[in-house]
Amino acid sequence: MTAHSTARPAPFSRSDYKTLGLAALGGALEIYDFIIFVFFALTLSQLFFPPEMPEWLRLLQSFGIFVTGYLARPLGGILMAHFADRLGRKKVFSLSILMMALPCLLIGIMPTYAQIGYFAPLLLLALRILQGAAVGGEVPSAWVFVAEHAPAGHRGYALGFLQAGLTFGYLIGALTATFLAHVFTPAEVLDYAWRYPFLLGGVFGVIGVWLRRWLSETPVFMAMEAQREARVELPLRTVLRDHRLAMLPAMLLTCVLTSAVVVFVVITPTMMQKTFGMTAGHTFALSALGIVFLNIGCVIAGRLVDRIGAWRTVMLYSLLLPLGIGLLYTCLISGGDWVGLAYAIAGLCCGVVGAVPSVMVSLFPARIRVSGISFTYNIAYAAWASVTPLLLIGLMPWSPWICVMFCAAMGAVGVVTAAYFGSRMPRAERCPVAGTA
Numbered sequence: 001m002t003a004h005s006t007a008r009p010a011p012f013s014r015s016d017y018k019t020l021g022l023a024a025l026g027g028a029l030e031i032y033d034f035i036i037f038v039f040f041a042l043t044l045s046q047l048f049f050p051p052e053m054p055e056w057l058r059l060l061q062s063f064g065i066f067v068t069g070y071l072a073r074p075l076g077g078i079l080m081a082h083f084a085d086r087l088g089r090k091k092v093f094s095l096s097i098l099m100m101a102l103p104c105l106l107i108g109i110m111p112t113y114a115q116i117g118y119f120a121p122l123l124l125l126a127l128r129i130l131q132g133a134a135v136g137g138e139v140p141s142a143w144v145f146v147a148e149h150a151p152a153g154h155r156g157y158a159l160g161f162l163q164a165g166l167t168f169g170y171l172i173g174a175l176t177a178t179f180l181a182h183v184f185t186p187a188e189v190l191d192y193a194w195r196y197p198f199l200l201g202g203v204f205g206v207i208g209v210w211l212r213r214w215l216s217e218t219p220v221f222m223a224m225e226a227q228r229e230a231r232v233e234l235p236l237r238t239v240l241r242d243h244r245l246a247m248l249p250a251m252l253l254t255c256v257l258t259s260a261v262v263v264f265v266v267i268t269p270t271m272m273q274k275t276f277g278m279t280a281g282h283t284f285a286l287s288a289l290g291i292v293f294l295n296i297g298c299v300i301a302g303r304l305v306d307r308i309g310a311w312r313t314v315m316l317y318s319l320l321l322p323l324g325i326g327l328l329y330t331c332l333i334s335g336g337d338w339v340g341l342a343y344a345i346a347g348l349c350c351g352v353v354g355a356v357p358s359v360m361v362s363l364f365p366a367r368i369r370v371s372g373i374s375f376t377y378n379i380a381y382a383a384w385a386s387v388t389p390l391l392l393i394g395l396m397p398w399s400p401w402i403c404v405m406f407c408a409a410m411g412a413v414g415v416v417t418a419a420y421f422g423s424r425m426p427r428a429e430r431c432p433v434a435g436t437a
Helices: 014-039 041-047 055-071 073-087 089-109 119-149 155-183 186-193 195-212 219-226 235-242 244-274 280-308 310-334 339-349 352-363 366-395 402-422
Strands: none
Touching: 014 041, 014 089, 014 119, 014 155, 014 195, 014 244, 041 186, 041 244, 073 119, 073 366, 089 119, 089 195, 119 155, 119 352, 119 366, 155 186, 155 195, 155 244, 155 280, 155 352, 186 195, 235 244, 235 366, 244 280, 244 310, 244 352, 244 366, 244 402, 280 310, 280 339, 280 352, 310 339, 310 352, 310 402, 352 366, 366 402
């Protein structure tokens, strides 16, 4: 059954909601473990680098360690995707959260530069690499897991809800940072309180592993296993040999999704403090508000996918992305009183984050789906997310509008990609998740 079928799609069952809810919640806890680093980038830059180093250079190096986690995504994602296509989605889906939580816990207890010198940033770098490998396996596995469980006609909504769950991890991070900024003084945060959110991440990891024990393997993989179709020799080789046409739109749309996340979640909160002079507490509160509406935007985008199709939805939200970010930065630059409202609208306009996964899962057949998505998504995400934060931070002194101009360019990429490949590739809503072509 497709979104355009005359028959009404069967509604979500209680079991469907349970699977989707557990997958989304576990993903939220894992993303929290990965993203909490950015909310304390300024603090970590003071703790893990020499005090005589210029502040801008310490911040740049701190973000450099953050983006190194993105660079590690391809290797971890490719290896974990290989086993997800051969041994099952659920096993890898559960392993990734454990690989994320342990480094988060270790960051919370590790010594700083004042205690062990240059070993501190090196150890921090190693832990971020391990986290990057884990998140590289988490996101593609989560998309495929949820898509292959979703009832016919509801795949867009399921993936949009999942993305809302993943971005909810950003919200937990923002709320945690907001709480610490209100409860502790800046000196106390710098002294010891910065450790609390990372220790909490370790606890979240244990909870996430326990939650995923209750998930079942996807029907699609079980069907392939029964027919001995899951035992592809090298899934990635099949992707590179037989599905090169699908790789280009997958990578381009990943760059659009990445740009929305990096600008909205990573760069803007830091710039609100460094460029626009906001306090940490005010910044974190506004960021939390924006992420709530980003969650809502992902679910709305998923609903639209089921109504009008994935390619059209991606095109629509590619147009809305620069408009929302433009409104936000207009308020920030002008110093107006409507920053909170602008942040909320910008979050809704970032719904491309909830629409792109529906295109991605339709581009590759089931037997190599995780490998196909993981390779294209992680290569593009690693390249784009590792360069973009450093580039935007470096260019911000040149113009405060740089993030708006960047989103306008990436919105154009999304529109052109959706318009060109949407008419040449099988439409996402017409491509069965269980298909092999």
